[in-house]
Amino acid sequence: MSLRTTQRASLVDQVIDQLKAQITSGSWQMNAKIPTETVLAERLGVGRNTVREAVRALTHAGLLECRQGDGTYVRATSELSGAMLRRLRQAEQLEILEVRRALEVEAARLAAARRTDEDVLAIEAALAERERAWESGDPHAFVETDLAFHMAVVHATHNLVLIDLYEDFSAALRASITAAGTSLNKSHIPHDAIFRAIAAGDSAAAERAGHACMEHILIALTEAQELAV
Numbered sequence: 001m002s003l004r005t006t007q008r009a010s011l012v013d014q015v016i017d018q019l020k021a022q023i024t025s026g027s028w029q030m031n032a033k034i035p036t037e038t039v040l041a042e043r044l045g046v047g048r049n050t051v052r053e054a055v056r057a058l059t060h061a062g063l064l065e066c067r068q069g070d071g072t073y074v075r076a077t078s079e080l081s082g083a084m085l086r087r088l089r090q091a092e093q094l095e096i097l098e099v100r101r102a103l104e105v106e107a108a109r110l111a112a113a114r115r116t117d118e119d120v121l122a123i124e125a126a127l128a129e130r131e132r133a134w135e136s137g138d139p140h141a142f143v144e145t146d147l148a149f150h151m152a153v154v155h156a157t158h159n160l161v162l163i164d165l166y167e168d169f170s171a172a173l174r175a176s177i178t179a180a181g182t183s184l185n186k187s188h189i190p191h192d193a194i195f196r197a198i199a200a201g202d203s204a205a206a207e208r209a210g211h212a213c214m215e216h217i218l219i220a221l222t223e224a225q226e227l228a229v
Contacts (some may be wrong), residue, residue: 109155119156
């Protein structure tokens with residue numbers, strides 16, 4: 001590799017890191033449209049070709065999505081969530097829900113044993129937001145608040161690996177929850193029992209409540225699929 005090629009590769013890597021930082025820091029939100037190549041090139045002081053290569057690399061990694069004639073959008077917050085998103089696109093809804101059940105039920109059990117007073121308040125607030133979103137009839141808001149509730153539960157486990165895993169998985173879950181919500185014919189599945197069990201510090205009850213919620217979703221999804229046949 002020539003020195004010029006090495007220098008160019010290094011510059012592209014630097015731009016990749018800078019663009020990635022915008023995503024991971026939250027400066028560019030999920031599903032947000034990022035600035036154009038021209039704007040990014042001016043801001044970063046590099047050529048448009050360098051920006052184009054960096055964007056292409058992040059698109060391949062699953063963090064960005066280029067929409068022909070529209071622009072480039074944030075699709076994931078990390079390489080792992082990008083990989084999960086690609087994998088979940090090929091998965092059946094039932095498979096995805098089974099993985100959700102494994103993560104969310106265990107999170108509820110651990111949260112009940114480890115939650116702090118601050119965690120309880122955060123979960124309660126997230127539950128209230130979820131209910132308000134449901135009553136508003138806005139499916140996008142409901143997906144976001146449903147994920148926020150489960151994320152609050154996961155944070156209450158204080159298991160850093162589980163938190164990181166669920167954050168990456170939840171980015172890919174948005175499409176799954178949206179599709180499931182459509183299939184469930186707007187069935188409302190209350191999460192109050194999960195909150196009450198966690199607040200009470202009852203791990204067994206939290207596990208049962210988590211299982212019950214997921215079973216309702218799985219049954220409704222199965223019925224919807226049977227009707228579609």
